[in-house]
Amino acid sequence: xxxxxxxxxxxxxxxxxxxxxxxxxxxxxxxxxxxxxxxxxxxxxxxxxxxxxxxxxxxxxxxxxxxxxxxxxxxxxxxxxxxxxxxxxxxxxxxxxxxxxxxxxxxxxxxxxxxxxxxxxxxxxxxxxxxxxxxxxxxxxxxxxxxxxxxxxxxxxxxxxxxxxxxxxxxxxxxxxxxxxxxxxxxxxxxxxxxxxxxxxxxxxxxxxxxxxxxxxxxxxxxxxxxxxxxxxxxxxxxxxxxxxxxxxxxxxxxxxxxxxxxxxxxxxxxxxxxxxxxxxxxxxxxxxxxxxxxxxxxxxxxxxxxxxxxxxxxxxxxxxxxxxxxxxxxxxxxxxxxxxxxxxxxxxxxxxxxxxxxxxxxxxxxxxxxxxxxxxxxxxxxxxxxxxxxxxxxxxxxxxxxxxx
Amino acid sequence: xxxxxxxxxxxxxxxxxxxxxxxxxxxxxxxxxxxxxxxxxxxxxxxxxxxxxxxxxxxxxxxxx
Numbered sequence: 001x002x003x004x005x006x007x008x009x010x011x012x013x014x015x016x017x018x019x020x021x022x023x024x025x026x027x028x029x030x031x032x033x034x035x036x037x038x039x040x041x042x043x044x045x046x047x048x049x050x051x052x053x054x055x056x057x058x059x060x061x062x063x064x065x066x067x068x069x070x071x072x073x074x075x076x077x078x079x080x081x082x083x084x085x086x087x088x089x090x091x092x093x094x095x096x097x098x099x100x101x102x103x104x105x106x107x108x109x110x111x112x113x114x115x116x117x118x119x120x121x122x123x124x125x126x127x128x129x130x131x132x133x134x135x136x137x138x139x140x141x142x143x144x145x146x147x148x149x150x151x152x153x154x155x156x157x158x159x160x161x162x163x164x165x166x167x168x169x170x171x172x173x174x175x176x177x178x179x180x181x182x183x184x185x186x187x188x189x190x191x192x193x194x195x196x197x198x199x200x201x202x203x204x205x206x207x208x209x210x211x212x213x214x215x216x217x218x219x220x221x222x223x224x225x226x227x228x229x230x231x232x233x234x235x236x237x238x239x240x241x242x243x244x245x246x247x248x249x250x251x252x253x254x255x256x257x258x259x260x261x262x263x264x265x266x267x268x269x270x271x272x273x274x275x276x277x278x279x280x281x282x283x284x285x286x287x288x289x290x291x292x293x294x295x296x297x298x299x300x301x302x303x304x305x306x307x308x309x310x311x312x313x314x315x316x317x318x319x320x321x322x323x324x325x326x327x328x329x330x331x332x333x334x335x336x337x338x339x340x341x342x343x344x345x346x347x348x349x350x351x352x353x354x355x356x357x358x359x360x361x362x363x364x365x366x367x368x369x370x371x372x373x374x375x376x377x378x379x380x381x382x383x384x385x386x387x388x389x390x391x392x393x394x395x396x397x398x399x400x401x402x403x404x405x406x
Numbered sequence: 407x408x409x410x411x412x413x414x415x416x417x418x419x420x421x422x423x424x425x426x427x428x429x430x431x432x433x434x435x436x437x438x439x440x441x442x443x444x445x446x447x448x449x450x451x452x453x454x455x456x457x458x459x460x461x462x463x464x465x466x467x468x469x470x471x
Contacts, residue, residue, distance in 0.1 A: 295465050299458055305420070306451050306458075309427050313451075316430045317444050324437055 010097040017101070021093035024106050028088045032056070034081060039063035041081065045089075045103065059091065059103035073110050079222055080113045083188050088112035121227045124254050133236035137260045140241045143209045144280045146273050148177045150201045150208040150240070152194060154185040159216040159247055159266035166270035174277050179208065185215035185246075190225030198234045205239055210273070213255070214245040214266040226255035235259060245269035366397040414450075416457045423450040 004012070032044035040063050047055040061069070061081075070077050080087060090107035128134050149167075153160040160180070167176045181201060183193035194213075201211060213235075225231065226246060232254045235242050241260035245268055246253065256262035263269045358364065362372070372395040373380045380386060390405045426447045429435050435443050 292465075295462075299462055302420075302454070302458055306423075306454050309423055309447065310451050312427055312430060313444055313447050317440055320430075320433070320435070320437065320440055 007097055010095075014095045014097060017093055017095040024090050024092045026088060026090050026109070027103065028086070028112065029055075029057070031081065031083055031085045031087055034083055039066075041066060043081070043105075045087075057101070057103055059089070059105055061105040065104075065106060069108055073108065076110050077108060079224070080108060080110055082224075085113055085224075086116040117224060117227070121254060124227060124229055124232060125257065127229070128232060128236065128254070128258060131233075133233060134257055136236050137238060137242055137258055140239070140260060142241055142260075142276060145277050146209045147175070147277075148179070148207060148209045149273070150179050150181060150211045151214065152181045152183050152197050152201075152211065153214045153266075154216075155180075155182050157185055157214070157216045159214045159245065162216075163212070163214055163245070163266035163270050166267045167273070170270075170274045172274065172278060172281070174274065176273075186222050186225075188225070191228045191231055194225070195230055195234050198238060202239070208240055210260075211238065211240045211242045212245065212269055212273075213242060213259075214247070214269060216247055216266075223253045226253035231255060232258050243269050243272060363397075366395065369397075371396050414453060416454060419450045419453050419457075423447055423454065426450070 027045070029045035029047055032046040034041065034043045036042075041061040043059045043061075045057045045059050046053050066077070088109040089103070089105045090109075091103035091105050094102050094104045096102070125134070151160065151163065153163070164178060167178065181197040183197050184190050198211075201208065223246065226244075235255055236258035242258075244253075244256050244259040244262045245264065245266040246255070247265055252262065261272060263272055366372070374393045374395070375385065375390055377393075380392065386392065386405050388405055391402060392405060393400055393402055426435075426443050430443070430447075
């Protein structure tokens, strides 16, 4: 058997590889580590099955190639070239006697990465739906007035300054208390830093009315961190209402979906909060107007009752007195009439009696032919009072005469 | 039952006033008690008006803040 020096072996391998991989080819992989040195980008490409790495390969993009790729597909390249990204790259298989095997990346297909992200985003959405986490934060009641605001943003982000200025310059003179919690808003560190700040805020939860997550503008793939399960679940279950303004126009991130309210920009979030407070103030004003209206009404109603009672008191007692004196007058008339009738009646009664009396008088009886017999001046009323030889006196209408009984 | 003005509040004054008024309307008050009742009713009205005026003033103070 022939013995080769290492160089001879590697030179042989180089020839084998160059012969078999004369043309560049498309490869899909996940980016492991990535770093830049002297303008060149060095990466570890991986393929996993579950959590196990089943293939690994070093790769590089030369500075000149990166510039060309950027010119072709735009700055999205920066977002694709991040740890954890699924990529489809066009590479030449390169073997160097000293540095070994390396894929030299020549082109990148951004649609592959976007598609992958879209799929994992959809998976996350359906998982959150299953867990009933979408709409959970939105169900939290907002305090009547929002004043104490926890903000997660990047110190350097223009969005944070816009937000602060917009709140401060509100035309209603409301004051706000903002508490800043720094987190990177771009790149891989977002997930870790943002969830860490959520935990910090949770500790002081009673100090805040709401949480605002904002950042300035940025490329679409920059938003990937806002589609990660850990961030989305933490926000969905957060006990403060969360408002997002992460500065994007077209696509909604999953974070926006689980937030209480999602606005396009940081200034829109500030407006939202200001308007919320305006609503409260106008409802207070409304109540004040109602109270004034009610009071005026009530006072005039009560006053009306009193006036009515007063009016009643003016005429009713007089009416009662009039009625009573009318009654008295009637009684007087009645008494007078009654008296007259009584007198008349008595008079006629007397007249009747007089008539009867005169009819029954001795004189008229005698005139009608009756006579009175007296014995010893006493009127004789029975034949047994008379005896023979008795002297009697007979009175007739025209005088008296004496007789003797036989 | 006759109450002294110290026990009086708007509500009791109003209900006493109402009962006098309705008794008057229903001719349930005789001449003997008429002047006494009318005097009482007038007193109650004055009391109630005074209360209303006070409430109005208070509310103006409160709402003008």
